[in-house]
Amino acid sequence: MVEVNLCGTITTTLLAMEHMRVDKGKGNGGVVVNISSTAGIYQTSSLPTYSATKHAIVVFTRSLAYGRENKGIRFLTLCPGGTMTPLLLSVKIFQMKTLALLKMWKNFKVQSSKSVAKAVVKIIENGQNGSVWIVKNDKLDEHIGPPILH
Numbered sequence: 001m002v003e004v005n006l007c008g009t010i011t012t013t014l015l016a017m018e019h020m021r022v023d024k025g026k027g028n029g030g031v032v033v034n035i036s037s038t039a040g041i042y043q044t045s046s047l048p049t050y051s052a053t054k055h056a057i058v059v060f061t062r063s064l065a066y067g068r069e070n071k072g073i074r075f076l077t078l079c080p081g082g083t084m085t086p087l088l089l090s091v092k093i094f095q096m097k098t099l100a101l102l103k104m105w106k107n108f109k110v111q112s113s114k115s116v117a118k119a120v121v122k123i124i125e126n127g128q129n130g131s132v133w134i135v136k137n138d139k140l141d142e143h144i145g146p147p148i149l150h
Helices: 002-020 048-065 086-090 098-104 113-126
Strands: 030-035 073-080 132-136 139-143
Touching (some): 002 030, 002 048, 030 048, 048 132
Antiparallel strands (some): 132 139
């Protein structure tokens, strides 16, 4: 999980930055949107490793945004809440099927993947460099976290 969720995100983001950056004449700039999770904003005691990797993505992406304006790249993070996908339906946590978990977590609501896709487009169009966004229950809101330290 750490290799895919965190190391994969870091590796691809750094590669994208090298190809996109305008300060060394290589690229045309652009936007990097890293996908985290609401588990990257709120502590999730039932999924500590997953939550840790998603918190790390938020901090990594925000940290890249600070002091790198000369690269011509905006770095954004989207943190979706539960989203109905084939992967969600196949996940087992502690040997429980997802539908059983959904019944157990009565307040856990899932949104469509279309809501997440619309959120990606909206933050690409309007998101400030370093901003973190939550799309949960089909609603998009900016998350204001602690200040970035130099």
